[in-house]
Amino acid sequence: MALPRLQIEGEWFEGEDGRTHILRGVNLGGDCKVPFTPNGYTNIPTDFSDHRTVSFIGRPFPLAEAAEHLGRLKAWGFNCVRLLTTWEAVEHAGPGNYDEAYLDYFATICRMADEHGLYVFIDFHQDVWSRMTGGDGAPGWTFETVGLDFTKFHAAGAAHVMQYKYDFARGGRQEDRYPTMTWSQNYRYPANALMWTFFFAGKAFCPDFMVEGRNVQDFLQDHYLGAMEAVAHRVKGLPNVLGFDSLNEPGSGYVEKHMSYRHVGPSELDRSGPQPGLAWSPIDGLAVARGLSRDIPNFRVDKAAGKIVRMDDERVNAAEVSIWLKGAECPFERAGAYRVKDGGVEVVDEFFFMKRSGHVVSMERDFMSPFFHRVADRVRGIDPDWLLFAEVDPWRLGHGFPKETPRGTVNASHWYDVGTLVTKEFRIPETPEQMQAREDSYTRNLAFIKSLGSSLNEGLGAPTLIGEFGIPFDLDHAAAYKAWAEGDRSSKPWEEHVVALDLMYNAMDALLISSTQWNYTASNRNDQAVGDGWNQEDLSIYSADQGGSANDINSGGRALEGFVRPYARTTAGRPLKMKFKRETGAFRYVYEATREGETEIFVPRLQYPKGFTVEVEGGSAVRDDANQRLLVRADMPGKVGVSITPIR
Known part of the structure; x- marks a missing residue:
């Protein structure tokens, strides 16, 4: 029987028969960020020179294995999946050159999900722009079109990429060379900041920067949306496809940034504390991109002290390598933001990325709102009933959603226990009171995120579906994996994982919100160098190393007691x-x-x-x-x- 189409009624998902639906699902899957052929795992060396000829067919799993994995998700009680794809997966070969075989494969996965009673919303995923800048998402040719040479990013210190930092001969987890979760610092590095500024705000800050007759912003967004349309045409008519995510965890680039400001502690511009990593200012990034060296404040997490501490400044781009292609020039320099003078760099306009023609810019109002409308218009030109699962820059979540958003928008924000995520440690509270306090803390955090949806849909409110949350399964230096390898098949090694997930789901139950846990990776391994196949993350609720029993639907599952739990699907x-x-x-x-x-x-x-x-x-x-x-x-x-x- 076909799944009923879902629409929005205030804060609820509602079926065609008027019943209320709570969606509980999983992100499928973590390895969809990287190619299947050749294997794009980040613990495998690459210089990305094959970026135009890769294939993502086989992510999240080969079709021959799909029924097994989808059947397992259904048996575990999930009723939806946030199905990952990337712009690169669709359009890696070049602008307007879509991978038709991949599109056929992806549509087949969606149809098979329908056969297993699973709703799908499609996530055009990215992290820190692309694989070449330490994450995933955009095709490699996007750099060429704007005049950047991604082969120079590492030498210039313009990106933090595992494949260039990792000692492949040594293997294993390497906190000294590539610390946990440091990929996210790339949002502040120049290669990322430039691309995000072009993508969202090119018309505002470099209106004369044209690519193939269009402003760089229109060029990039048109191709991103064209790839989304290519997928949309393939899945049109499938009742289980709910809609599209706008763009996973988008960055803001230099928008609203004071040109010389380095965030080294609470200030009038930013009252939060410093973040681990380099405290880049826009002028630092622009100078490094131009081939100049900069001494930049550096911070790290001091676990013993329980705080972020300042280290010695780090000299970036000592070799003075420019990341601009020969003959290309920085459009922000040309537009009057700064100038290179006497072997150094000089700021011309401190407020260049904050004001335009006397207008104080807002990332949400001026750039995210129009983008949401563009995404909705393009996909609803193919199916007018599709929902928009909206996300804003997670580092700016406190700003909320823009006032003007399309009707049919879902609050699809993400939430993590950041301490557990970064330290890969979770200590079970010792007393019932402490346990309740931890749960209450989670509930307050999620309640704030839920409240952000009240402004959506012209103030009528929106369902909240936490698009990502979860825990690392390699807690405590992968203690559970070691116990598994030694033959322990009891639930004891997974106790911390179970408690952590239980508290998170308790909080979501209390708020009656939907969610998709991060993640289910069919190729996951109990190997700290591999995990989900991307940047040493390991949050998959399934591992192939724990599978092997064809007669046990739970085979391969991790900490099942934490997330396989009763809930009301439809009411x-x-x-x-x-x-x-x-x-x-x-x-x-x-x-x-x-x-x-x-x-x-x-x-x-x-x-x-x-x-x-x-x-x-x-x-x-x-x-x-x-x-x-x-x-x-x-x-x-x-x-x-x-x-x-x-x-x-």
Whole structure:
């Protein structure tokens, strides 16, 4: 039976029959950031010279393996996937040259997801612009078209790229050469900052910079949106495809940045503390790109002290390598932001990226809002019912969404426990009070993110779907992997992971919000050099190294007790309260019945291996144990309560 199309009604996802849907899913998958052929894992050497001939067919998995993985996701109770692709996957061969075979493959994955009862929203993923700048996303030719030479980025210190930092002969985790999560610092490096400024604000800051007869901003956005349209045409008509993510975790480049400002601590311009890594100012980045050296303040995390501390300044680009191609020039220099003089650099306009023609610019109002409208217009030209899953720069999340956004927009912001993510450590709270305090902290953080959606859809509000959250599974120097290798198949090595995920899902249950956990990577390995295949991240809920049992649907799963849990998938009315107590197995759901029809609750065998009992106030229930679900009908309009208790 085809999945019902979903639309928005205030803060809820609503089906064609008026029932409310809570989406619980997973990002599929972490290795979609890199090519399948040749294998683009970041622990494999490359100079990216083959960027036009790569193929992403096989990401997230070969078609022959798709039924196994999609069946596993369904068995674990997920009802949607945030399906990753990249601009590079579609248009790597050159501007306007789409990979038709990949598009066919991608559409087949979407159809197979439908056959397994999974909704899909399509994420054109990126991290720090591209693989050549330490992440993933944009094709390599985007640099050539704007006059940049990505082969010079490392030598100039203009990007922080694992493949150039990593000692491949040594292998393993290398905190000394490529510390955990340092890829994200690339947003501040010049190669990234230039590209994001061109992409979002080229018309404002370099209006005379033309590429093939168009301003650089229009050129880049037109090609990005063209790749999105190519995918959209392939999946048109599939009822399980909900819509498109606007762009994963976009950067802001130099927009709103004071030309000489280095953020080394709280100030009137930025009241937050310093961030780990180099404290780049725009003029630092522009100078380094031009081939000048700069001494830049540097910070690191001092775990023992529990704070970020300043180190000695770092000299960047001591070899004075320019990243501009021969004959190319910096358009911001030409536009009057700065000038090179006497072997150095001189700021001409301190407020160049803050004001234009007397107008104080706003990243959200002036650049994100028009971009959201462009994305929505382009994909809705193919299917007018598709939803826009909107994201803003995660470093600017406190600014919220722009006031003017398209109708049919979902708050798809991300959230992580940053401390756990960066340190790869999670300590289980020692007392019930401490446990509750941690959960309350998560709930407050997520409640703030949920509140951002109230301004969307012309002030009518929007559903919140946390597009990413999760934990590293290589906590404590991969202690769980070592226990697995030694033959320990108990749940004990995964206790920290289970508790962390349980607290996160408890917070989302309390707020009745949807989510897609990061991530499910079919090729994941219990190897600290590999993990999800990208920048030594390892957040996959599945590992091929823990699989191997064809008769066990849970084979390969990690810390299942933390995320395979009961929840109300669809409600014939409006949800009011949802609570699962993992320690006791007790589940409670309360909703306001407003219409006829069934309320469906996922009840996993994993949490109730010996069965369960059900009590319903204001209605009746029918068990469908084969499909791990409970179907509830209200006796009449009004409040209905459902309690599930495990049989011990």
